[in-house]
Amino acid sequence: MLQLPIKDVIDKIKDKTGLSKDEIQSQINSKLKSLDGLVSEEGAAYIVASDLGVQLFEDVASGGLLKIKNVLAGMNNVEVAGRVINTRDPITFNKGGKQGVVGSMTIGDDTGKVRVVIWDQRVQWIKDGKLKEGVPVKIKNAYVKKSNYGGKEIHLNKRSKLVVDPEGIDIPLPDTKGSTIKSLIPQERTSILATVVKIFGPRFYMSCPECNKKVEEADEGHVCPTHKVVEPNLQMVLNLVLDDGTETIRSVAFGSTAEGLAGLSAEEAQEILTKDGETILSEKVNNFLLGKKIKLKGMMKENKAFERVEFQISNAILNPNPKIIALKMMKGE
Numbered sequence: 001m002l003q004l005p006i007k008d009v010i011d012k013i014k015d016k017t018g019l020s021k022d023e024i025q026s027q028i029n030s031k032l033k034s035l036d037g038l039v040s041e042e043g044a045a046y047i048v049a050s051d052l053g054v055q056l057f058e059d060v061a062s063g064g065l066l067k068i069k070n071v072l073a074g075m076n077n078v079e080v081a082g083r084v085i086n087t088r089d090p091i092t093f094n095k096g097g098k099q100g101v102v103g104s105m106t107i108g109d110d111t112g113k114v115r116v117v118i119w120d121q122r123v124q125w126i127k128d129g130k131l132k133e134g135v136p137v138k139i140k141n142a143y144v145k146k147s148n149y150g151g152k153e154i155h156l157n158k159r160s161k162l163v164v165d166p167e168g169i170d171i172p173l174p175d176t177k178g179s180t181i182k183s184l185i186p187q188e189r190t191s192i193l194a195t196v197v198k199i200f201g202p203r204f205y206m207s208c209p210e211c212n213k214k215v216e217e218a219d220e221g222h223v224c225p226t227h228k229v230v231e232p233n234l235q236m237v238l239n240l241v242l243d244d245g246t247e248t249i250r251s252v253a254f255g256s257t258a259e260g261l262a263g264l265s266a267e268e269a270q271e272i273l274t275k276d277g278e279t280i281l282s283e284k285v286n287n288f289l290l291g292k293k294i295k296l297k298g299m300m301k302e303n304k305a306f307e308r309v310e311f312q313i314s315n316a317i318l319n320p321n322p323k324i325i326a327l328k329m330m331k332g333e
């Protein structure tokens with residue numbers, strides 16, 4: 001089944017019929033109600049579209065080269081072109097005694113970005129620098145999966161074609177100026193400018209001073225899986241909800257990044273927690289951070305413990321200078 005996000009379904013119905021978003025949403029709601037839990041909201045939206053004679057997948061059915069925004073999870077034999085935005089170093093894995101290697105890159109055109117996963121000898125192209133930033137590529141016979149991290153992912157197998165610098169097509173440069181939350185894709189290091197709309201925590205954990213990994217408490221003391229018994233460091237975790245006008249997203253910061261965002265060191269924060277309690281601590285952090293507009297570097301990642309995708313913050317600039325940001329955006333940084 002092809003997967004088109006409900007927002008896109010509503011937009012398409014709106015474009016084709018002239019109905020307002022509210023009218024469409026209320027038709028979806030009554031369809032949901034009449035089918036009494038038999039379909040999801042997305043399913044109900046597909047039915048409403050079909051009732052109104054709106055073809056959702058016309059771009060797809062016509063075949064040929066797709067724009068990246070029209071690439072959807074569930075598609076086979078996809079043909080798409082774009083320019084390499086970045087690549088990730090290949091990883092060797094072991095599955096059922098067989099060794100394999102997987103690499104990936106992000107490509108983009110003037111309509112969007114998508115991650116491309118490469119499973120075969122072509123990962124060498126990443127190592128060799130053949131697939132470097134800005135290089136135009138064309139992909140044929142690929143399939144599209146829903147990614148573990150949310151969103152869509154193009155997969156190349158042995159039957160797929162990957163042509164570097166294809167002839168006869170002009171691929172526009174992707175829009176790589178500062179990302180919006182809506183345009184975030186998994187596993188891509190990027191920066192966003194967003195407002196903190198909700199704060200959870202801070203919470204704390206103990207980490208290994210050697211490798212920064214979480215340590216377990218045992219009878220013999222704090223134990224790192226690699227470095228055994230260690231004298232641990234106190235670390236802070238901060239969960240935030242961010243909004244930039246395009247979408248809202250959950251995010252998380254650890255260690256010194258969390259401390260910078262909270263305006264308190266982990267030790268200070270824990271002292272307040274012990275002395276004055278959780279309400280006072282969260283009030284203090286809220287006063288410092290809530291409503292602030294921040295420039296954040298990070299990556300969309302899967303949080304396995306909570307089975308959700310969130311933006312993991314690696315760096316935060318609390319007082320972004322609008323002039324400098326505008327200059328950097330113009331230069332495409």
Ligand SMILES: [Zn+2]
Pocket residue numbers: 208209210211212213224225226227228
């Ligand atoms: Zn360690």
